[in-house]
Amino acid sequence: MEAGHHEAAWRLPESNPRADFDLSHWIRLATVAEAAKFDSLFLADGPALTGSGEFRPPGQLEPFTLLTALSQHTSRIGLIATVSSTYNEPYNLARRLASVDHVSGGRAGWNVVTSAGADEAANFGLDDRPDHAARYARADEFLTIAKALWDSWEHDAVLADKESGRYADPNRLHAVDHVGDHFKVAGPLNVERPPQGHPLLVQAGSSEDGKNFAARHAEAIFTAHQTYERAADFYRDIKTRTAAAGRHPDSVVVLPGIVPFIGSTEAEANDLARQFDDLRVPEYGLSQLAWNLEVEPSVFDLNAPLPDLILQRPKLQGSQSRSDLIIDMAVREHLTVGEILSRLGGGRGHFTFVGTPEQATDTVISWFEGGAADGFNVMAPALPSQLEVFVEHVLPILRGKGLFREDYSGATLREHYGLAVPPNQFRATS
C-alpha cells in the first residue's frame, strides 16, 4: 500500500502502482527520509491479505525483510516494522529482531501488534482470533521472554581467546527457562545482545489493554487522534500510566500520526485533498469500514449516519481503539457514512491536515507544546511525492525554530529518540 497512505494514492498519475514489491521505490523513500533526518521509517503490517485487492494493493513485502534490505542503503535512519505477537514464536522473533539490529548497526524497532483480524487468525489454524484480553496477555508474556532472550548474552560473554581455545564464558550466557501461561522457552538466544540492548519497542493500540501494555513495555507509541483534545487526553493518560508502572514518563515518546495535504495556499491544499478524494472507490472504503466495525457493508447507507446497531453494542474483540475512534468522530461531527469514508480515506483515522506549510507548522507546534505529542508520524498521502513536499516546505520552517534536527547526533534509533540502552537483567550491577 505504499504508493501512499491515502487509499487511492496508487491511482495518481505520478504513482507507481506496483510500488509494494519494487525495492527501488522503497530505497528512494528511505533515501529521502534519511536525507531529511527523520528518526525512522515505520511499516504497518498484518499477516493476511488486506481486503480483496480489487481496489487497492492488498499485500506488501514482509516488513523485516524489506527493512533489512533498506538497512544496506542507509546508515542512520531507524527501521521500525509491525509484527504480530499473536502469530509468532518468541524465540524466532527475538532472534530476527536482534539480527536486524545487528546488520543495521542498532536501528531496529518492533511495533508490537496483537492482530485484531479474523482473516489473520484463519492463516494460523484458528476459526477466530483469540479475544482482546487474551491477545494482550500473550503479548505481555511474549515481551518478557524477548527481553530475557536479548539479555541472555552479557556484553563480555565472548572471550575469543585463541591461545587457550576458550571462546565464550558459559557463566555469562544465560538460560531464560521461562515457563508461563502461553510459552515455555529455555534459551539462551543464539545471537549476541543487540547493539541497542533491546530493539526499540513500539506500540500502537489505544484500547485499555493496549494502553496498559504500552505503559509497561513501549518506548514509542504511534497513535491516531482526530483532534488536539483527544490527543492531549491520550498523552496525559499514557504518561500517567507509564509512571504508575514504575517507569519515567520520558521513557516513552508519544507520536500521533498526521496525514498532511500541503499547498502554497489553503485553496491549493484543498484542491490537492479533493484530487485524492475524487479518486476513492466508495466500495473499497465501505468494505474497510465494515471490516473495522465488524459488520456487513450492506448495513451502511452513504447518506445516513452510522446505524444504531453499531452505536449501541458492547466493545469489539477486534481493533477496539480504531473502531472507538471512528464512532467517536462520527457522532461528534454528525457525519454521514459517505463523509466518514472521505475522512478515513487519507489515513484510516489518523489526523488529516489540509493547509499551508506555515499552518502545518503551527499545528504540530501547538500539539507539541500543548502536551499532545512528543513528535509525529508523518504519513504522506502519496509517496514519495507528498513526503518530498513536506520535507521541502514544512521541515525548513521547523528547523528555523530549532524544532527539527539539522543532522543526526547519534547512530542508533534509541539515540534518535533520546532513549537509553536498557540494563541487562542478568548482569549484577557493581
Place this chain on the structure above:
Amino acid sequence: MEAGHHEAAWRLPESNPRADFDLSHWIRLATVAEAAKFDSLFLADGPALTGSGEFRPPGQLEPFTLLTALSQHTSRIGLIATVSSTYNEPYNLARRLASVDHVSGGRAGWNVVTSAGADEAANFGLDDRPDHAARYARADEFLTIAKALWDSWEHDAVLADKESGRYADPNRLHAVDHVGDHFKVAGPLNVERPPQGHPLLVQAGSSEDGKNFAARHAEAIFTAHQTYERAADFYRDIKTRTAAAGRHPDSVVVLPGIVPFIGSTEAEANDLARQFDDLRVPEYGLSQLAWNLEVEPSVFDLNAPLPDLILQRPKLQGSQSRSDLIIDMAVREHLTVGEILSRLGGGRGHFTFVGTPEQATDTVISWFEGGAADGFNVMAPALPSQLEVFVEHVLPILRGKGLFREDYSGATLREHYGLAVPPNQFRATS
C-alpha cells in the same frame, strides 16, 4: 561458526573470531564467492545455541536476515538458508521466503530441516522434539501449503488500472483453504508470486524419511558422504526415488559437501590439515559427538572404538543420517573415538579432501562423472582464506576443462542450477 567449517577455524591467526556478527566479514565472503561465479551461498542453521559456546562460536545471525542484507551487496549469487519446518508457521515462512526472493531478484533458496535437537524443542514449548516420522509428516504438509501460497497470486492478477480504479482481479487471487493434520491455512498470501515461482527448495537429510521427502519436494540436496561409493549409492537411490515420485531425475541436483585442505604439494596439504587439527579442543568434539549420538560424553574413551551400546541400539529420533554416517565410518575404518573427532573436526562428517589442486580436481571430476554428484558444496575449513585458495587454485583447472562456468548465464538461482520455474497450480493451462 563462519570463521570456517573447521571447528577450530576461529583460532587461526588470520581468523576474525567475531565473524558471525560482523556483516563486513559476510559481505567479503559473498563478494569472493560471487566473483568466482559460484551458484550460491548456503547457511546451515538451527533455532538454539550450538553447544555451550565455551570452545566454539555458538550463535549466528538469523540466516534470512543475513542473506537479505547480502542480497544488497551482490547481484547474481544464490542465497540459501536453513529454516525449520517444525518450529515455524507456513504462512509466515512462505511470506518471508517470497519476500527474500523479491528483494534479491529471484535468488532465494530454502533448505528445509525438521530440527533434530531436544535443545531446539525446548525453545518452543516442548519437552522433547516430535519423533522423526512426525517431523517429516509436518514438513510434507508445510511444503504443500507453502507451494499453494506462493501460487496464490497468478502472474497477471494485478491489473493496476488507474482509470477504472480496479487494482487486482480477485478471481486471480486464490484462497488456499488448506485443512490438514498439522495446519489450517486460509490464504491467499499477501505477497505477489516470487520471481522464481517458488524459492528453490533444498533438503539435507539422508534418512529414509528424509530421502522420501526429498524425492517429493527437493530441487537441490546437500548431502554428506565419506566415500565415493556411499555418495554414488545415495545418488542412484535419490534419483530412483525422485522418478518413482513422478518427477524427472534431473529436476533435483545432488551436491555432496567437500572440505578442501589444499596445498601445492601433498606434504603442504597435510601440514595445513594438521595445523587445523592441532587447534581442536577435544572436549568440544566429544560434546558434539555425544550430541549427535545422543549419549553422555562420559561413555567415550578417546583411545577406544565406539562403545557397543551405540553400535547395538535402534535408530535414533534425532539426526538419523548424521549418526548413521558416523557409526558407518567408525566401523568401516576401525577408528578410535580420538580419530573420529579428528575426522569430524573439519566438516562434521562431510568428505574431507587433503591434497593438491590437481588431485582435488581429479577427485571432484571422478565423483561427477562417476555418478555420485551433480556438483559440490564447497565447505572451506577457514573463511574467507581457504575459500580464496580454492578459487585461486582449483577453479581455474576446472574451468580449463569446461567444468565450471566462466560467467553467470542466468540471473536467478533456478537458472544457475538449470531448473525451471514451476507452473502455477491455480492457473488453468490453455
